[in-house]
Amino acid sequence: MQALKISELAKTFPLAKPLFGKAPPGVRAVRPMSFAVEKGETLGIVGESGCGKSTLARMLVGLLEPTKGQIEIAGKALDTADPAAFGRLIQYVFQDPISSLNPRKTIRQIMEVPLKRLHGLDKPARDKRTREIFASVNLREEFLDRYPHEFSGGQAQRIGIARALAASPEIMVLDEPVSALDVSVQAQVLNLLAELKAQFNLTYLFISHDLAVVEAVSDRVVVLYFGSVVEIGRAEDIFKSPKHPYTKLLAESAPVVGRALTAPEQKDSELPDPLNPPPGCAFAGRCVHATELCRTEEPRLRPMGEDQLAACHHPLEG
Ligand SMILES: Nc1ncnc2c1ncn2[C@@H]1O[C@H](COP(=O)(O)OP(=O)(O)OP(=O)(O)O)[C@@H](O)[C@H]1O
Numbered sequence: 001m002q003a004l005k006i007s008e009l010a011k012t013f014p015l016a017k018p019l020f021g022k023a024p025p026g027v028r029a030v031r032p033m034s035f036a037v038e039k040g041e042t043l044g045i046v047g048e049s050g051c052g053k054s055t056l057a058r059m060l061v062g063l064l065e066p067t068k069g070q071i072e073i074a075g076k077a078l079d080t081a082d083p084a085a086f087g088r089l090i091q092y093v094f095q096d097p098i099s100s101l102n103p104r105k106t107i108r109q110i111m112e113v114p115l116k117r118l119h120g121l122d123k124p125a126r127d128k129r130t131r132e133i134f135a136s137v138n139l140r141e142e143f144l145d146r147y148p149h150e151f152s153g154g155q156a157q158r159i160g161i162a163r164a165l166a167a168s169p170e171i172m173v174l175d176e177p178v179s180a181l182d183v184s185v186q187a188q189v190l191n192l193l194a195e196l197k198a199q200f201n202l203t204y205l206f207i208s209h210d211l212a213v214v215e216a217v218s219d220r221v222v223v224l225y226f227g228s229v230v231e232i233g234r235a236e237d238i239f240k241s242p243k244h245p246y247t248k249l250l251a252e253s254a255p256v257v258g259r260a261l262t263a264p265e266q267k268d269s270e271l272p273d274p275l276n277p278p279p280g281c282a283f284a285g286r287c288v289h290a291t292e293l294c295r296t297e298e299p300r301l302r303p304m305g306e307d308q309l310a311a312c313h314h315p316l317e318g
Contacts, residue, residue, distance in 0.1 A: 059080070097159065233309065
């Protein structure tokens with residue numbers, strides 16, 4: 001069963017109109033993209049800074065209205081102009097746990113908001129549910145009457161996760177959930193997320209620039225480049241047998257213990273200018289395999305092997 005399906009979802013940020021002349025076309029942060037996530041699956045989302053990960057995530061949780069496209073959760077299309085429709089179905093866990101929590105509210109008050117607003121629970125029911133969720137993220141009950149700044153990064157991220165769980169969502173979008181944490185704490189939070197997924201029957205979208213973490217936690221992975229999906233497939237295939245030269249570049253650029261860093265094959269290290277996008281494949285300027293076709297015609301996502309799709313005119317072998 002599909003937990004989430006997006007169809008032709010896109011976001012363009014308009015730019016200010018100059019005093020004279022035509023308005024510029026705007027920044028196409030997410031170009032029309034479509035994919036689905038199965039219930040219980042963890043879908044990793046990777047790509048370098050500026051590729052549209054956060055814009056996509058914010059649209060998925062109703063924080064940002066798409067320019068076009070559709071979002072379906074558990075088979076139902078959501079009204080993307082109505083953020084309230086999202087809360088009970090999909091929740092966001094932010095990268096920076098402390099600044100995502102209201103500093104003037106106690107943790108109990110923070111936890112109560114979704115329980116009251118989304119589920120209409122009365123005070124005793126809210127207290128009971130808050131205690132249950134707190135226990136499931138391994139936090140002590142006495143923490144409930146403290147303020148966000150009193151917690152370490154790892155504890156604050158558990159609170160951020162608890163707040164998201166309080167909405168009883170089907171899906172959680174985890175946006176770099178461990179990158180702000182000490183390495184020693186990262187594994188604890190990742191283990192907790194795995195336990196919660198099983199306990200609450202959740203589906204995860206896991207955004208990270210840390211490919212080792214994405215490979216470890218994801219069933220399938222989406223690779224974004226310049227606002228588009230350039231490759232999607234099972235995590236092991238994406239990392240061991242990438243079809244798109246950009247996926248290979250990402251994998252080769254990631255430091256792995258015990259492996260010497262190779263100089264990745266590429267011509268340039270710059271992303272194209274979003275205000276002046278190239279006509280063909282957006283990666284052509286950096287790709288050593290690029291031909292005239294790549295510079296003139298945008299490649300479409302197409303099947304390449306079992307459960308793997310890539311948008312490339314000259315996919316890699318093997
Ligand atoms: N509010 C905005 N107005 C105009 N352009 C924006 C806005 N937000 C994002 N962008 C642009 O959209 C593109 C995608 O940005 P986005 O933040 O989604 O990327 P990202 O992959 O999440 O990057 P990072 O990992 O650095 O957060 C970038 O070119 C960015 O400059």
